[in-house]
Amino acid sequence: MKTKPAIPKGTRDFMPVETAKRNYIFNTINDVFHLFGFQEIETPAMENLSTLMGKYGEEGDKLLFKILNSGDFTSKADKSLWESGDTTRLAAQLCEKGLRYDLTVPFARFVVMHRNEITFPFKRCQIQPVWRADRPQKGRYREFYQCDADIIGSDSLMNETELILMIDEVFARLGIRVAIKMNNRKILSGIAETIGYPDKLTDITVAIDKFDKIGLDNVNAELSSKGVDDNAIAMLRPIITLQGDNDGKLATLRKTLAASETGMKGIEELETILGLVGKDNLRATLDIDLTLARGLNYYTGAIFEVKAADVAIGSITGGGRYDNLTGVFGMDGVSGVGISFGADRIYDVLNQLDLYPEQSLRTTRIMFVNFGEKEMKAAMGYAAGLRNAGISTELYPECAKMKKQMGYADAKGIPFVAIVGENELASGTITLKDMASGEQKQVTIDELTEIIK
Amino acid sequence: MKTKPAIPKGTRDFMPVETAKRNYIFNTINDVFHLFGFQEIETPAMENLSTLMGKYGEEGDKLLFKILNSGDFTSKADKSLWESGDTTRLAAQLCEKGLRYDLTVPFARFVVMHRNEITFPFKRCQIQPVWRADRPQKGRYREFYQCDADIIGSDSLMNETELILMIDEVFARLGIRVAIKMNNRKILSGIAETIGYPDKLTDITVAIDKFDKIGLDNVNAELSSKGVDDNAIAMLRPIITLQGDNDGKLATLRKTLAASETGMKGIEELETILGLVGKDNLRATLDIDLTLARGLNYYTGAIFEVKAADVAIGSITGGGRYDNLTGVFGMDGVSGVGISFGADRIYDVLNQLDLYPEQSLRTTRIMFVNFGEKEMKAAMGYAAGLRNAGISTELYPECAKMKKQMGYADAKGIPFVAIVGENELASGTITLKDMASGEQKQVTIDELTEIIK
Numbered sequence: 001m002k003t004k005p006a007i008p009k010g011t012r013d014f015m016p017v018e019t020a021k022r023n024y025i026f027n028t029i030n031d032v033f034h035l036f037g038f039q040e041i042e043t044p045a046m047e048n049l050s051t052l053m054g055k056y057g058e059e060g061d062k063l064l065f066k067i068l069n070s071g072d073f074t075s076k077a078d079k080s081l082w083e084s085g086d087t088t089r090l091a092a093q094l095c096e097k098g099l100r101y102d103l104t105v106p107f108a109r110f111v112v113m114h115r116n117e118i119t120f121p122f123k124r125c126q127i128q129p130v131w132r133a134d135r136p137q138k139g140r141y142r143e144f145y146q147c148d149a150d151i152i153g154s155d156s157l158m159n160e161t162e163l164i165l166m167i168d169e170v171f172a173r174l175g176i177r178v179a180i181k182m183n184n185r186k187i188l189s190g191i192a193e194t195i196g197y198p199d200k201l202t203d204i205t206v207a208i209d210k211f212d213k214i215g216l217d218n219v220n221a222e223l224s225s226k227g228v229d230d231n232a233i234a235m236l237r238p239i240i241t242l243q244g245d246n247d248g249k250l251a252t253l254r255k256t257l258a259a260s261e262t263g264m265k266g267i268e269e270l271e272t273i274l275g276l277v278g279k280d281n282l283r284a285t286l287d288i289d290l291t292l293a294r295g296l297n298y299y300t301g302a303i304f305e306v307k308a309a310d311v312a313i314g315s316i317t318g319g320g321r322y323d324n325l326t327g328v329f330g331m332d333g334v335s336g337v338g339i340s341f342g343a344d345r346i347y348d349v350l351n352q353l354d355l356y357p358e359q360s361l362r363t364t365r366i367m368f369v370n371f372g373e374k375e376m377k378a379a380m381g382y383a384a385g386l387r388n389a390g391i392s393t394e395l396y397p398e399c400a401k402m403k404k405q406m407g408y409a410d411a412k413g414i415p416f417v418a419i420v421g422e423n424e425l426a427s428g429t430i431t432l433k434d435m436a437s438g439e440q441k442q443v444t445i446d447e448l449t450e451i452i453k
Numbered sequence: 454m455k456t457k458p459a460i461p462k463g464t465r466d467f468m469p470v471e472t473a474k475r476n477y478i479f480n481t482i483n484d485v486f487h488l489f490g491f492q493e494i495e496t497p498a499m500e501n502l503s504t505l506m507g508k509y510g511e512e513g514d515k516l517l518f519k520i521l522n523s524g525d526f527t528s529k530a531d532k533s534l535w536e537s538g539d540t541t542r543l544a545a546q547l548c549e550k551g552l553r554y555d556l557t558v559p560f561a562r563f564v565v566m567h568r569n570e571i572t573f574p575f576k577r578c579q580i581q582p583v584w585r586a587d588r589p590q591k592g593r594y595r596e597f598y599q600c601d602a603d604i605i606g607s608d609s610l611m612n613e614t615e616l617i618l619m620i621d622e623v624f625a626r627l628g629i630r631v632a633i634k635m636n637n638r639k640i641l642s643g644i645a646e647t648i649g650y651p652d653k654l655t656d657i658t659v660a661i662d663k664f665d666k667i668g669l670d671n672v673n674a675e676l677s678s679k680g681v682d683d684n685a686i687a688m689l690r691p692i693i694t695l696q697g698d699n700d701g702k703l704a705t706l707r708k709t710l711a712a713s714e715t716g717m718k719g720i721e722e723l724e725t726i727l728g729l730v731g732k733d734n735l736r737a738t739l740d741i742d743l744t745l746a747r748g749l750n751y752y753t754g755a756i757f758e759v760k761a762a763d764v765a766i767g768s769i770t771g772g773g774r775y776d777n778l779t780g781v782f783g784m785d786g787v788s789g790v791g792i793s794f795g796a797d798r799i800y801d802v803l804n805q806l807d808l809y810p811e812q813s814l815r816t817t818r819i820m821f822v823n824f825g826e827k828e829m830k831a832a833m834g835y836a837a838g839l840r841n842a843g844i845s846t847e848l849y850p851e852c853a854k855m856k857k858q859m860g861y862a863d864a865k866g867i868p869f870v871a872i873v874g875e876n877e878l879a880s881g882t883i884t885l886k887d888m889a890s891g892e893q894k895q896v897t898i899d900e901l902t903e904i905i906k
Contacts, residue, residue, distance in 0.1 A: 005562040005782045008499050008550050013563055015570060016492030016577070023493070035840050037817040037847030039469030039865075040476070044596050045498060045552075045582065046461050046518075065499075068519040068548055070586040074535050082527050082535065094547070095521055097461050099498075109458040110466055117468060119864035121850055124469070129498065133523040143497050156850035158829065169840070276833070329458045364490040376611065380729070387488050387622070394490030397574055397609035411572035412492075 010134070010142030017361060022145075022347060024360035025174070026127050029147045029341050032170045033125035036162055038149050040125050043106040046097045053092075055105045055328065061088075063133045065142075066095035099131035103148045103340075104325075111152065112329040120153030141344065150338030152325060157269060159337050160302045160321065161276040167306055167317055167339065168282045174346065175355045177309040178316070180282075181289035184270055185299045185320075187253065188290075190263015191239055194256065195232035204228065204236070205293040211240050212291070242290060246274055249288045269301060285309075294318050304339060308349045316345045362392070365452050366416040367409045370396040379420045382430065382445050389449055409435060416452050463587070463595030470814060475598075475800060477813035478627070479580050482600045482794050485623045486578035489615055491602050493578050496559040499550045506545075508558045508781065514541075516586045518595075519548035552584035556601045556793075557778075564605065565782040573606030580796075594797065603791030605778060610722060612790050613755045613774065614729040620759055620770055620792065621735045627799065628808045630762035631769070633735075634742035637723055638752045638773070640706065641743075643716015644692055647709065648685035657681065657689070658746040664693050665744070695743060699727060702741045722754060738762075747771050757792060761802045769798045815845070818905050819869040820862045823849040832873045835883065835898050842902055862888060869905050 007013060014022060030040065046067060053061055069076070077093035100106050103126045111118065127147045134140055149166065151159040164180060171178045192201040203226040207219050219240060220233050228236075239256060242249050250267060257263030270288060277286060284306075292305050294315070301321035308316055319339030326334045350356060366386065368379040379395055386393045394414070396405045409417050419431040424442075432448050433440045443451065460466060467475060483493065499520060506514055522529070530546035553559050556579045564571065580600045587593055602619065604612040617633060624631045645654040656679040660672050672693060673686050681689075692709060695702050703720060710716030723741060730739060737759075745758050747768075754774030761769055772792030779787045803809060819839065821832040832848055839846045847867070849858045862870050872884040877895075885901050886893045896904065 005504060005565045006501060007497055007504075007562075007566075008501055011497035011499055013497070013567065014495040015567065016494055019493045019495050022495075034815050035843070035845050037820070037845060040472045040815075041469055042467040042472050042475075044460055044464035044466070045584070046464055046596065048459060048461055051458060051460075062523070065523075066521040067552075068521050068544055070515070070518075072538075072540055073544065074538075074540055079532075079535055082532055085525075085527075087525055087527055091521055091526065099520075109460075112458045113460075114466065114468065119861055121861075123847075131498070143499065151850065154850045158823075158848060158850040161833075162848070162850075165837075276830075278830075278833075281837070362487050362493075367490070370611075377729075380614075380731075384618075384734070390488070392488050392490060394576075395611060395615065397604065397607045397611040397615075408572055408574075 008142070010136030010140075012141060012143070020360060020362045021350065021356055022343065023362075024356060025343050025346055025350070026145070026147065028173050029170055029343075030125070030127060032166055032173065033149050035169070036123075036149075036166050038123045038125040040127070041107075041110060042126065042128060043100065043103075043110055045099055045129070045131075047100050047106055047109065049092065049096060049098045051109050052098050052101060052105060056101055060101065064101055065099040065131045065133055066091055067097040067099070068094055069096055100128075101132055102130050103128060103146045104338075107148070107150065108326045109329055111334065112326050112331045115331060121151055121159075122153055123149070123151045125149040139344065139348070145343045147341040147343055148338060149340075150336050152334050152336030155335060157272045157302075158276065160269075160273050163304070163319065163337060163339050164273070164277055164282070164286065167304070168284045170317075170341065171306070172283045174350065176316075176346070176349055176353070177284070179285045179287060179307050179309055181287055181292050181305045181307065182270065182273070183289055183292035183303040184266035185301055185303060186262045186266030186269065187257070188266075188293060190257040190260035190266055191236070191290075193260045194263060195228070195235045197228055197232060200226060200228060202297075208236070208240055209291045209293055216240060239290060246270075246286075246288050249290075266301075273302065294320065298322055300335070302337060311349045311352050313345055313349060315342065316349060317341045361413070364392045364394045364412060364414045366391065366418055366448075367394040367396060367405075367412075367414045368418045368420060369402065369405050370399045371419075371421050372399045375420050375422070375425060378425055379418070382418070382420070382448075385445060386449060386452075389453065391449070391452060418448065461595070463589030463593075465594060465596070473813060473815045474803065474809055475796065476815075477809060478796050478799055478803070479598070479600065481626050482623055482796075483578070483580060485619055485626065486602050488622070489576075489602075489619050491576045491578040493580070494560075494563060495579065495581060496553065496556075496563055498552055498582070498584075500553050500559055500562065502545065502549060502551045504562050505551050505554060505558060509554055513554065517554055518552040518584045518586055519544055520550040520552070521547055522549055553581075554585055555583050556581060556599045557791075560601070560603065561779045562782055564787065565779050565784045568784060574604055574612075575606055576602070576604045578602040592797065592801070598796045600794040600796055601791060602793075603789050605787050605789030608788060610725045610755075611729065613722075613726050616757070616772065616790060616792050617726070617730055617735070617739065620757070621737045623770075623794065624759070625736045627803065629769075629799070629802055629806070630737070631759050632738045632740060632762055634740055634745050634758045634760065635723065635726070636742055636745040636756040637719035638754055638756060639715045639719030639722065640710070641719075641746060643710040643713035643719055644689070644743075646713045647716060648681070648688045650681055650685060653679060653681060655750075661689070661693055662744045662746055669693060692743060699723075699739070699741050702743075706743075719754075726755065747773065751775055753788070755790060764802045764805050766798055766802060768795065769802060770794045814866070817845045817847045817865060817867045819844065819871055819901075820847040820849060820858075820865075820867045821871045821873060822855065822858050823852045824872075824874050825852045828873050828875070828878060831878055832871070835871070835873070835901075838898060839902060839905075842906065844902070844905060871901065 073094050081090040129143050129145050131143050192198050192204050207222040211219050223233050253267050292303055299320035300323045303320040305315045306317035321337040323335045383393045415435050417433045429442045430448055432443050526547050534543040582596050582598050584596050641658055645651050645657050660675040664672050676686050706720050745756050752773035753776045756773040758768045759770035774790040776788045778789055836846045868888050870886040882895045883901055885896050
């Protein structure tokens with residue numbers, strides 16, 4: 001009955017060093033969330049499929065992990081669906097529950113269920129894994145964490161501003177230089193209106209988005225193929241090729257979108273946010289980027305995205321303002337704005353730049369070599385004192401060969417080893433070995449505590 | 454398309470205060486794990502069913518949450534199993550993956566898969582949720598956390614000793630007075646041997662275990678009904694009614710079990726552990742308890758259990774020594790000893806005794822009232838300074854009525870409110886309101902920082 005061990009594709013084990021690094025990221029993000037007054041909630045891994053289905057499009061429904069009903073799961077199911085090959089409906093009869101696909105739909109469900117316990121505006125944060133039956137590939141997993149913060153029940157642009165400050169603080173703490181890109185759905189709508197194609201908002205946005213990669217001529221060809229006329233394409237040109245600082249961009253936009261009420265409202269929102277953030281208050285750069293459109297159909301106002309300055313990788317954080325979060329659950333009028341940190345990509349960035357502070361790895365600081373029972377009694381006394389001082393301390397559990405014990409300390413990356421043998425017992429001292437330099441010296445327990453603290 | 458929102462039975466949402474309390478428990482346990490040199494790992498929520506099935510008995514197999522295969526899940530399944538009602542085999546064909554049921558089997562699988570990356574002895578800790586399709590009832594959930602620490606690859610009784618010290622440290626930090634109960638499987642075997650029924654170990658243990666509840670006569674009746682003869686029952690009497698301190702109990706056991714080599718080995722192990730722990734080194738009490746038998750078939754040496762002294766609730770932590778953790782995955786000879794903290798019960802105990810330190814709730818320390826744009830600009834400057842000093846700070850996002858803003862601070866339990874209105878702007882001061890006392894005073898930002906820090 002030996003089973004060859006493996007884990008499901010697209011999932012991961014995390015070794016101690018990886019877990020410590022990941023926790024460092026989660027803790028940094030969580031600390032900043034709390035610093036800004038966000039409160040953490042948790043929701044169950046399993047949600048009712050009635051909560052999840054239909055919220056992520058037809059493709060999303062297929063990517064939900066569904067949980068087979070317990071007991072006699074066939075009793076409520078129609079066998080003819082098997083025969084007719086209608087696995088979608090059959091799955092819905094065999095399964096009542098599924099694993100959460102993101103943190104947003106569970107949050108909406110949470111807000112509606114607990115509306116009477118919640119004080120609005122509600123600043124909630126949530127750091128939990130989500131599951132998607134996507135085809136696994138490099139950097140895409142079937143289980144991964146999302147780190148979300150949202151403010152709901154307030155239309156104030158103060159919220160957008162606070163989120164930008166919070167993004168800045170997180171990446172400053174992590175030591176990652178970033179560019180925060182900002183756009184506004186209303187501006188994109190204004191552009192489509194102004195050039196006479198309000199109904200082609202998505203086509204226009206998708207095309208503009210490719211400017212960096214394919215150049216102006218190809219963007220124009222794409223626009224043309226989507227039925228945008230030459231006159232409109234000419235009007236788009238100054239917007240697509242918009243360069244310079246935020247003030248310059250805003251000036252151009254104000255001229256170009258003057259006739260669009262929606263567009264002007266979007267410009268005003270951008271200006272207000274930039275004004276509230278202020279000049280020189282960020283360590284990140286904050287740039288208006290009209291090609292930014294993430295989840296366009298979802299966002300109604302500000303749209304954010306963050307890119308690492310020193311590593312070529314996709315967006316490491318994103319978000320924006322949305323309307324009617326909870327409408328699908330029968331509670332209208334809840335708008336909000338939120339951001340989501342991409343922990344897996346942040347992990348890759350930190351690894352590439354080797355930015356983990358030493359203490360984030362949480363290794364044992366000191367190990368006592370085991371020379372036998374009598375010596376261990378003394379070592380245990382010392383260890384108790386060190387632990388009281390908050391110093392992570394180990395006692396090698398067996399009286400093994402010195403080489404084996406030192407090899408263990410070395411493999412585990414323990415920086416100091418303490419030797420309490422017969423001589424040390426007699427003199428009441430400890431021989432302290434610095435594993436990096438190989439240096440040894442005889443010290444008292446107080447001296448030792450000072451050195452390794 | 455409105456869905457009435459609900460969550461699957463046996464699962465829970467955690468509101469901000471509950472989440473903060475739970476994180477306080479997890480962080481306390483995790484900090485102590487690290488203090489003692491344990492290293493955290495994480496494993497995926499989903500494991501292959503081939504890893505999980507057959508590891509928890511027939512009943513356990515039924516309690517596994519199974520995940521329906523993606524795509525055309527019927528293609529690999531035999532429809533005749535539906536017709537014949539063999540849902541167990543059908544489930545195995547419809548599902549390849551399941552949610553983890555505990556942290557032990559995934560840990561064993563992890564060790565075998567990563568044997569070449571691990572340095573032994575391996576001190577691993579893991580704090581993650583597990584899922585069981587148990588019938589939900591008070592205090593029993595379908596999703597709950599386990600907090601495990603194990604040392605594998607070392608037979609030394611130092612490990613048992615360290616686990617006891619670690620239990621003591623965790624509960625001291627949490628402020629919960631506890632009794633640590635200790636037994637040894639070898640002593641239980643020695644007892645069964647000594648009275649002539651080595652094959653009735655389980656029956657005897659189960660009966661002895663009830664002594665506190667049903668009394669000696671009923672225990673003896675049960676033993677008799679299981680076929681234990683009167684002579685043997687008489688021999689058991691001094692063991693069942695064993696009272697007094699650990700030294701006294703050991704003395705009695707040494708006499709009673711003198712003829713059993715296994716029993717004497719168990720006594721020796723208990724003595725060694727008690728000797729290594731030492732007198733007066735624990736804040737908890739540490740008592741030999743011969744009725745303790747948790748998961749008897751699993752444990753081979755020490756058995757631990759922890760009870761809260763001031764709350765009537767079941768065991769809040771348990772563990773013991775086991776052999777051959779990884780044998781089922783084809784890797785023999787890995788023995789270990791481990792403990793598992795019951796976070797949900799610890800949560801109940803802390804709630805009953807109201808032992809959460811104020812800072813564990815992680816509420817915002819101070820909120821700035823919003824009087825409009827100009828005032829907010831100043832407040833944002835102050836907030837930036839406070840956040841730099843590590844003080845959790847909020848700005849109310851809307852220029853709402855004072856009463857609404859104060860109500861928000863009150864509901865969220867924010868202890869201080871800062872007022873920066875026209876007068877304060879003019880004088881460069883802040884009016885600080887202590888929400889508990891209602892007291893208000895005019896202060897500078899430096900004074901404010903000192904007060905609320």
